[in-house]
Amino acid sequence: MLTTMIRNLSSMDVAIDLGTSKTAVFIKGEGLVYEEPSVISFRDNGYRKTILAIGHEAFKIKGKEPVGVATVRPLQGGVIDQLEATKLMLREIARRTRIGRFLKKPRVLIGAPFSISDVERRAVMDAVSVFDSSSVAIVEEPLAAAIGADIDISESVANMVVDIGSGITEAVVISLGGIVHSESIRVGGDAITDSLVSYFRNHCNLIVGERTVEGLKPRLCDVFGQAEDILIVKGIDVNSYLPQTRKVRSCEVREAILGPVSAIIRTIRLMLENTPPILSGDLIDRGIILTGGSALLQNLGGLIEHSFGVPVRIAKDSAGATLRGTSCMLDAINVIHG
Numbered sequence: 001m002l003t004t005m006i007r008n009l010s011s012m013d014v015a016i017d018l019g020t021s022k023t024a025v026f027i028k029g030e031g032l033v034y035e036e037p038s039v040i041s042f043r044d045n046g047y048r049k050t051i052l053a054i055g056h057e058a059f060k061i062k063g064k065e066p067v068g069v070a071t072v073r074p075l076q077g078g079v080i081d082q083l084e085a086t087k088l089m090l091r092e093i094a095r096r097t098r099i100g101r102f103l104k105k106p107r108v109l110i111g112a113p114f115s116i117s118d119v120e121r122r123a124v125m126d127a128v129s130v131f132d133s134s135s136v137a138i139v140e141e142p143l144a145a146a147i148g149a150d151i152d153i154s155e156s157v158a159n160m161v162v163d164i165g166s167g168i169t170e171a172v173v174i175s176l177g178g179i180v181h182s183e184s185i186r187v188g189g190d191a192i193t194d195s196l197v198s199y200f201r202n203h204c205n206l207i208v209g210e211r212t213v214e215g216l217k218p219r220l221c222d223v224f225g226q227a228e229d230i231l232i233v234k235g236i237d238v239n240s241y242l243p244q245t246r247k248v249r250s251c252e253v254r255e256a257i258l259g260p261v262s263a264i265i266r267t268i269r270l271m272l273e274n275t276p277p278i279l280s281g282d283l284i285d286r287g288i289i290l291t292g293g294s295a296l297l298q299n300l301g302g303l304i305e306h307s308f309g310v311p312v313r314i315a316k317d318s319a320g321a322t323l324r325g326t327s328c329m330l331d332a333i334n335v336i337h338g
């Protein structure tokens with residue numbers, strides 16, 4: 001009892017989802033304290049980097065930087081691509097959220113893809129060192145997402161979760177609290193955005209920025225729609241550099257994003273094909289649970305159901321599932337950290 005009280009006074013339990021597109025932080029007892037794009041803008045004079053902005057503010061600067069200022073997304077494909085920039089971003093997040101304030105040394109749980117290499121895992125540990133935490137543990141993102149999707153992962157029944165984020169898609173079969181089999185591909189919402197930007201440029205002679213396409217995706221990308229809608233897209237004409245609009249048919253959009261969408265479907269197929277037969281029956285009964293922001297692609301659930309004949313459910317607030325699950329795991333932190 002006394003030990004628990006002293007521990008509560010001197011520590012702070014923190015859950016982090018360090019995603020390719022957004023970083024979110026939860027502090028036990030306070031709730032969600034930070035949720036912004038994983039973007040950092042810094043001045044680099046050759047020997048020292050100074051932070052100018054992170055998150056939404058950095059997004060606004062992107063593309064308008066003077067010489068000597070860089071705006072980067074330090075994570076790509078679900079993993080840390082630029083370690084120094086990631087550490088700078090996390091240090092600034094720690095300052096804003098006052099992680100580690102007073103004598104409260106944080107105990108950190110951070111999500112990372114199941115499929116990362118040892119080198120990528122070490123980069124996560126190195127990045128988190130900026131929090132000066134008393135302990136750090138990495139949790140597998142698809143497992144956390146499953147908990148965040150209200151699945152009881154401890155059951156002896158197989159559950160299949162497909163976490164489709166911005167940079168990575170991971171399909172896992174979970175049974176008795178652990179991952180039994182997994183397939184992953186470093187394709188997600190970013191690849192879909194890139195495909196659309198290229199399509200507008202190459203087929204419509206229209207320059208449409210990444211941010212605009214991100215905003216259009218929810219109504220533009222119906223991956224399994226039957227109706228043939230005409231959509232209006234605004235951009236800059238590649239020849240005249242004047243603002244223009246183009247009409248795009250929904251079947252053209254489907255064609256444009258076929259590459260990344262097929263890659264996601266292929267990953268799920270591999271998962272189903274390689275699931276041990278003893279668990280396959282559970283999957284047919286329980287279906288597939290989709291988590292991650294890209295699970296919200298219009299009619300993706302319908303396409304998966306049509307492709308495999310297995311029911312599909314999209315988790316509530318699918319993009320928040322990983323952080324929600326990691327936050328729930330904080331309750332077991334004494335067990336994890338000893």
Ligand SMILES: Nc1ncnc2c1ncn2[C@@H]1O[C@H](COP(=O)(O)OP(=O)(O)OP(=O)(O)O)[C@@H](O)[C@H]1O
Binds near residue numbers: 023168188214295
């Ligand atoms: N309604 C929507 N329709 C289509 N795509 C969407 C929608 N809402 C969000 N997205 C996409 O979801 C992605 C972000 O998802 P999420 O927050 O799960 O990614 P992340 O956790 O940062 O990335 P990762 O897990 O791959 O590192 C973005 O690519 C975004 O465009």
Ligand SMILES: [Mg+2]
Binds near residue numbers: 019020
């Ligand atoms: Mg994610």
